[in-house]
Amino acid sequence: MKRRLMTGFMAAALAGTVLAGCGGTKSAETDAVTEAVKTEGAKTAEATEKTEEKTADGAMITVGFAQVGHESDWRTASTNSVQAALSRENGIDLQFVDCDNDSAAQLEAVRNFIQQGVDYIVIDPIISTGWDIVLTEADDAGIPVIVIDRTIDDSDKYVSWVGSEFTNEGLAAGAWLEAYAEKNGVSELNILEITGTTGSSAEIGRTSGFHKYIEKNGWNLLDSQTGDFTQEGGQSVMESYCKSYEGKFNVVICQNDNEAFGAIDAMTAAGVKFGVGGDVILISFDACTAGLTDVLAGKINADFQCNPLQGPDCLNIIKKLEAGEKVEKKTFMAEPWYVAEEGLSEISYTNNAGKAVTEPLVPVDQAVVDAAY
Numbered sequence: 472m473k474r475r476l477m478t479g480f481m482a483a484a485l486a487g488t489v490l491a492g493c494g495g496t497k498s499a500e501t502d503a504v505t506e507a508v509k510t511e512g513a514k515t516a517e518a519t520e521k522t523e524e525k526t527a528d529g530a531m532i533t534v535g536f537a538q539v540g541h542e543s544d545w546r547t548a549s550t551n552s553v554q555a556a557l558s559r560e561n562g563i564d565l566q567f568v569d570c571d572n573d574s575a576a577q578l579e580a581v582r583n584f585i586q587q588g589v590d591y592i593v594i595d596p597i598i599s600t601g602w603d604i605v606l607t608e609a610d611d612a613g614i615p616v617i618v619i620d621r622t623i624d625d626s627d628k629y630v631s632w633v634g635s636e637f638t639n640e641g642l643a644a645g646a647w648l649e650a651y652a653e654k655n656g657v658s659e660l661n662i663l664e665i666t667g668t669t670g671s672s673a674e675i676g677r678t679s680g681f682h683k684y685i686e687k688n689g690w691n692l693l694d695s696q697t698g699d700f701t702q703e704g705g706q707s708v709m710e711s712y713c714k715s716y717e718g719k720f721n722v723v724i725c726q727n728d729n730e731a732f733g734a735i736d737a738m739t740a741a742g743v744k745f746g747v748g749g750d751v752i753l754i755s756f757d758a759c760t761a762g763l764t765d766v767l768a769g770k771i772n773a774d775f776q777c778n779p780l781q782g783p784d785c786l787n788i789i790k791k792l793e794a795g796e797k798v799e800k801k802t803f804m805a806e807p808w809y810v811a812e813e814g815l816s817e818i819s820y821t822n823n824a825g826k827a828v829t830e831p832l833v834p835v836d837q838a839v840v841d842a843a844y
């Protein structure tokens with residue numbers, strides 16, 4: 472592994488901000504696969520803690536970050552989190568590349584980082600495959616790769632990944648819909664699905680988790696098309712659904728909040744009543760501020776959180792590597808499930824690790840919206 476010489480100052484600066492983060496609260500359901508689930512607020516505060524010392528030396532750690540793009544509110548929060556944590560004040564010279572949802576551009580960005588000889592590469596992989604060659608190149612060059620958010624599924628040549636268990640998000644959505652339909656006496660579910668970017672691990676996991684419940688219950692999946700995780704995508708898919716399936720659907724599941732915003736606009740324009748008290752149950756993922764605002768307003772019935780605040784984790788991993796410490800190969804974020812109505816207080820399901828879990832459903836109030844990202 473390529474090592475930069477760490478100056479005495481740098482070691483002191485890094486030691487000064489070592490985080491409690493990766494030693495946070497352990498979540499029972501992720502025990503089998505991960506070692507750390509943490510409290511984000513505390514971590515963020517610690518990770519962005521600044522010391523005078525760090526700016527005195529000028530010996531910066533260079534990090535290249537190949538971000539997916541700027542397709543959603545979630546993505547903006549992710550970018551802000553990484554940029555805030557991997558800052559000059561924290562001893563890091565960050566090169567940020569927005570790959571605009573283009574996989575080829577993302578591979579190229581990583582290759583450029585390798586050529587420049589950065590100290591670390593951070594990747595949020597647009598799609599989950601096609602990585603082994605370039606990660607081997609990084610490995611050969613001795614540059615540690617940290618993966619955040621979406622997973623890389625065809626290579627293990629990265630030192631650490633931190634993100635969400637997307638399959639559990641989909642399973643939780645299915646378990647919630649099953650319980651909600653039963654409670655409200657909805658016997659037949661006719662579902663329209665708007666998926667995320669095809670081939671991204673977020674799309675793959677949410678789809679496979681939710682589809683387990685479609686199969687288990689014999690629900691009717693009328694159609695499934697990608698909205699590419701964008702508002703425009705969600706809107707145009709929903710506009711066409713409203714024409715093709717007029718009066719025939721009672722569930723719309725969007726794989727992120729921005730797609731849900733587009734679906735809301737399309738259903739509103741088509742005169743479809745959705746949300747609390749409506750004819751169509753609307754489900755979303757992410758739980759960004761604007762998404763939770765729509766949950767509070769009763770437009771979205773349930774929103775399954777995906778936490779984008781991975782900047783502090785990146786910083787923590789880099790610090791551990793700099794200190795020659797071991798890092799976890801996989802770290803899952805803790806994520807609550809939000810609902811618009813009281814009545815159902817929890818869901819039970821078998822998670823992706825094969826473990827039976829019971830998790831709370833959190834009714835959204837203004838305080839929840841205010842605390843969101």
Ligand code: GYE
Pocket residue numbers: 542543544545546620621673700726727728729756757777
């Ligand atoms: O759900 C979506 C974003 O990878 C989990 O990407 C992330 C997804 C998120 O565009 O809003």
